[in-house]
Structures are given as C-alpha cells and as structure tokens.
Amino acid sequence: MRVEVDFDLCQGHAECQAEAPDWFTVGKGSEAKVRAKRGVVPDDQLEAVKAAVKYCPTQALRLVENQTHQE
Ligand code: SF4
Secondary structure: OEEEEOOOOOOOOOHHHHHOOOOEEEOOHHHOOEEEOOOOOOHHHHHHHHHHHHHOOOOOEEEEOOOOOOO
C-alpha cells in the first residue's frame, strides 16, 4: 500500500504525525501541510499509517494499492 495526500484537504492538524511519526511530518504555521514518505508502506509501519488515515480529521489521506508497473 501507498499513501496519497490531498493537499487541498490537509489543514495541518498533525493527527497523522501523532499516529505514524516515522511516515508523516507536519510543519508549523503557513507550512502546516503534511509531508508523507513516498513509496510502499512497509509491513511494520502499516498499522500506524492506517491509524493516521483513519484519524485524519479532514480525510486528506488515502491508502491505495501498489501499482503493478515499476516507477
Ligand atoms: S492529520 Fe490530515 S489534515 Fe492533519 S496534517 Fe495529517 S493529513 Fe493533514
């Protein structure tokens, strides 16, 4: 699974960072948008990332299946 971020929806609440600090970083002030790691979420991060997706108050995060093609 990979994470997709809708930056129009993200309001920098940082719930995602609280749930999965290894995957999400959120700035402060006008930079308060999430930065998510790219690429496939490893198994040991998946539960934390799923929680982040679930608890994002604006539903800005989405888990998507891995693409079958190579990038
Ligand atoms: S919890 Fe949602 S709104 Fe808040 S910083 Fe993360 S992605 Fe953005």
